[in-house]
Amino acid sequence: xxxxxxxxxxxxxxxxxxxxxxxxxxxxxxxxxxxxxxxxxxxxxxxxxxxxxxxxxxxxxxxxxxxxxxxxxxxxxxxxxxxxxxxxxxxxxxxxxxxxxxxxxxxxxxxxxxxxxxxxxxxxxxxxxxxxxxxxxxxxxxxxxxxxxxxxxxxxxxxxxxxxxxxxxxxxxxxxxxxxxxxxxxxxxxxxxxxxxxxxxxxxxxxxxxxxxxxxxxxxx
Ligand code: SF4
Numbered sequence: 001x002x003x004x005x006x007x008x009x010x011x012x013x014x015x016x017x018x019x020x021x022x023x024x025x026x027x028x029x030x031x032x033x034x035x036x037x038x039x040x041x042x043x044x045x046x047x048x049x050x051x052x053x054x055x056x057x058x059x060x061x062x063x064x065x066x067x068x069x070x071x072x073x074x075x076x077x078x079x080x081x082x083x084x085x086x087x088x089x090x091x092x093x094x095x096x097x098x099x100x101x102x103x104x105x106x107x108x109x110x111x112x113x114x115x116x117x118x119x120x121x122x123x124x125x126x127x128x129x130x131x132x133x134x135x136x137x138x139x140x141x142x143x144x145x146x147x148x149x150x151x152x153x154x155x156x157x158x159x160x161x162x163x164x165x166x167x168x169x170x171x172x173x174x175x176x177x178x179x180x181x182x183x184x185x186x187x188x189x190x191x192x193x194x195x196x197x198x199x200x201x202x203x204x205x206x207x208x209x210x211x212x213x214x215x216x217x218x219x220x221x
Pocket of ligand 1: 191
């Protein structure tokens with residue numbers, strides 16, 4: 001969760017009058033992405049583990065309406081192995097008992113209200129904008145950009161790179177992975193053209209991504 005640190009950096013840069021600093025912002029918001037995935041008619045996702053580090057800052061208030069609207073359990077989960085297992089356990093319990101609620105399985109780090117000081121900093125420095133997600137496409141109001149009063153630090157504006165687009169690999173099926181339509185190893189590029197050292201899609205980039213996790217924990221025998 002780099003957003004609060006980035007927000008504080010921009011805030012300090014403005015306060016100190018630093019001119020040779022800029023930020024190319026690509027921060028995203030999770031709830032609109034969950035809604036976009038669930039709106040897809042082909043979506044097979046049955047539940048979500050909400051990332052604990054994000055919720056520790058953002059809080060959990062946006063999740064109960066999503067769980068209710070789309071009939072999916074959402075379980076806030078930490079990153080230690082036992083946290084992951086507990087998140088999965090609580091998800092399975094909900095699925096088996098026909099419930100779909102928000103559950104916070106990471107209460108030692110996550111408060112429903114989030115981190116109020118960090119949220120105040122975020123709301124001062126950033127504003128919500130539309131964002132294009134690799135593998136999914138544009139999702140309205142799903143990203144952040146620098147607010148007007150910090151626009152001098154916005155690399156997109158300063159260096160006029162807002163129109164630059166990235167070409168997605170024609171081999172990548174991360175959109176289908178994200179919708180639960182295929183497992184990562186169902187992609188022909190998995191472990192061949194696409195590895196964590198040479199990722200073709202977002203789900204192979206970070207260690208939390210489904211393709212990277214399948215690659216790290218695949219059985220080699
Ligand atoms: S294995 Fe790589 S190419 Fe295939 S879906 Fe995952 S990220 Fe995309």
